[in-house]
Amino acid sequence: MRTALVIGTGLIGTSAALALAGRGVTVHLRDHDTTRARTAAALGAGTDEAPEGPVDLALIAVPPTHVAGTLAEAMRAGAAHGYLDVASVKGGPQRELAALGLDLSSYIGTHPMAGKERSGPLAATADLFEGRPWVLTPTSDTDTEVLNLALELVALCRAVPVVMDADAHDRAVALVSHTPQLLSSMVAARLEGADDTAVRLCGQGIRDVTRIAASEPAMWVEILSANAGPVADVLAGVAADLEATVESLRALQSADEAKRDGGTAGVADVLRRGNAGRSRIPGKHGAAPAAYEVVAVLVSDQPGELARIFADAGRAGVNVEDVRIEHATGQQAGLVQVMVDPAAAPVLAAALRERGWSIRQ
Known part of the structure; x- marks a missing residue:
C-alpha cells in the first residue's frame, strides 16, 4: 500500500x-x-x-x-x-x-x-x-x-x-460493546439527581461501571440505531435478570423464612453467573484470566510517584501484571493497586516497605 x-x-x-x-x-x-x-x-x-x-x-x-x-x-x-x-x-x-x-x-x-x-x-x-x-x-x-x-x-x-460474518459481528458487539454502553449510562443516570452526600461516597466500583458513560451521546445514538435489534435482544435478557433480582431482593425483606431463602438463592445465582461470565473474558495476551494478588500502596499526588513504584518493583525483580488507581475523596492521595503473580506479592510488599512505601491490606 x-x-x-x-x-x-x-x-x-x-x-x-x-x-x-x-x-x-x-x-x-x-x-x-x-x-x-x-x-x-x-x-x-x-x-x-x-x-x-x-x-x-x-x-x-x-x-x-x-x-x-x-x-x-x-x-x-x-x-x-x-x-x-x-x-x-x-x-x-x-x-x-x-x-x-x-x-x-x-x-x-x-x-x-x-x-x-x-x-x-x-x-x-x-x-x-x-x-x-x-x-x-x-x-x-x-x-x-x-x-x-x-x-x-x-x-x-x-x-x-x-x-x-457481518451479522455474527453485530450480535457480538451488541453483547460486548453496545449493551455495556447503555447499562453504564443507565447507572450513571441514577447519579444525576442523587444527593451530594451520596455522590461524595463514589469509589472505584462506581467509577469503573460508569467510565464509558462519558461517551458522546450523538455518536452512540447513531451506533445504536444501526444495531437496535441485536442490542434490544441482549437488553431483554438483562431485563429478565433485573426483574428476577428485584423479586429476590424484595423476598429478602419478607417475614417468611422460605421466601427469604428463595431470595438469597436468587441473588446468589445472578452473582454466581456473573462470576462465570467474567471468567471468560480474555486476560493478558489473550490467555485465560489469571488470578493476581493485589499489593495496595498509598501514594501522594506528586509527580514521579508511580514511576518510583514501578522502578522499585523492577529492582525487586517483580513483574507488574496490571495496575489500578483508586483516588481518595477530598485528599491529595490515593491507592495504587499493583497486581502481580501471587507468589511475588510478599516479595513486592516487603521490598516496597523497605523503601518507605505505606502498604495497605
Missing part, C-alpha cells in the same frame, strides 16, 4: 491515518467538516489535498447511517482500488450497498475494536489500535486483493485481524 484516502477525520479515521502516515503511506484526508480535516493534517495524519488519481485504499470512517452513501459516492467516483469502512455495525451497511446495485468485489467491511470516551481528531493517536482486535467481514464477492489490502492496513496499525 502506497496511498490511502481517509474519509472522516474523527477519532478512528485520524488514528488510522496517523498510523499509516507514520509507516510511509501517503494519506489524503477528507471530511464534510474541512476544519477537522485540516486539524488532522496539522497533527501529521496526512494532507487535506485531494489525490490526483485513484489511491490504493479508501478508508471510510463515518457514522454507520452514512457509510453506504459515502461509500457509494467514492466508488462511483473511482476514488480507490479497494474500499473499506470502520463502522461499528456491519450487516446493515453491507445490505444497503448491495441494494444500491454496486459491485462489492472491491469492498470489505471492517471494525477496529478500539476507541475512547473522547472523539474528534484531537483525541486520535497512532497507537490506538495496537494489540486490539480488528474485525474483517469479507463476503464471497470480496476480491482477494482487497482482503489483502485490509490485512495490510491492520498490520500497519499493529492490530490483530479477526474474520467474522
Whole structure:
C-alpha cells in the first residue's frame, strides 16, 4: 500500500491515518467538516489535498447511517482500488450497498475494536489500535486483493485481524460493546439527581461501571440505531435478570423464612453467573484470566510517584501484571493497586516497605 484516502477525520479515521502516515503511506484526508480535516493534517495524519488519481485504499470512517452513501459516492467516483469502512455495525451497511446495485468485489467491511470516551481528531493517536482486535467481514464477492489490502492496513496499525460474518459481528458487539454502553449510562443516570452526600461516597466500583458513560451521546445514538435489534435482544435478557433480582431482593425483606431463602438463592445465582461470565473474558495476551494478588500502596499526588513504584518493583525483580488507581475523596492521595503473580506479592510488599512505601491490606 502506497496511498490511502481517509474519509472522516474523527477519532478512528485520524488514528488510522496517523498510523499509516507514520509507516510511509501517503494519506489524503477528507471530511464534510474541512476544519477537522485540516486539524488532522496539522497533527501529521496526512494532507487535506485531494489525490490526483485513484489511491490504493479508501478508508471510510463515518457514522454507520452514512457509510453506504459515502461509500457509494467514492466508488462511483473511482476514488480507490479497494474500499473499506470502520463502522461499528456491519450487516446493515453491507445490505444497503448491495441494494444500491454496486459491485462489492472491491469492498470489505471492517471494525477496529478500539476507541475512547473522547472523539474528534484531537483525541486520535497512532497507537490506538495496537494489540486490539480488528474485525474483517469479507463476503464471497470480496476480491482477494482487497482482503489483502485490509490485512495490510491492520498490520500497519499493529492490530490483530479477526474474520467474522457481518451479522455474527453485530450480535457480538451488541453483547460486548453496545449493551455495556447503555447499562453504564443507565447507572450513571441514577447519579444525576442523587444527593451530594451520596455522590461524595463514589469509589472505584462506581467509577469503573460508569467510565464509558462519558461517551458522546450523538455518536452512540447513531451506533445504536444501526444495531437496535441485536442490542434490544441482549437488553431483554438483562431485563429478565433485573426483574428476577428485584423479586429476590424484595423476598429478602419478607417475614417468611422460605421466601427469604428463595431470595438469597436468587441473588446468589445472578452473582454466581456473573462470576462465570467474567471468567471468560480474555486476560493478558489473550490467555485465560489469571488470578493476581493485589499489593495496595498509598501514594501522594506528586509527580514521579508511580514511576518510583514501578522502578522499585523492577529492582525487586517483580513483574507488574496490571495496575489500578483508586483516588481518595477530598485528599491529595490515593491507592495504587499493583497486581502481580501471587507468589511475588510478599516479595513486592516487603521490598516496597523497605523503601518507605505505606502498604495497605
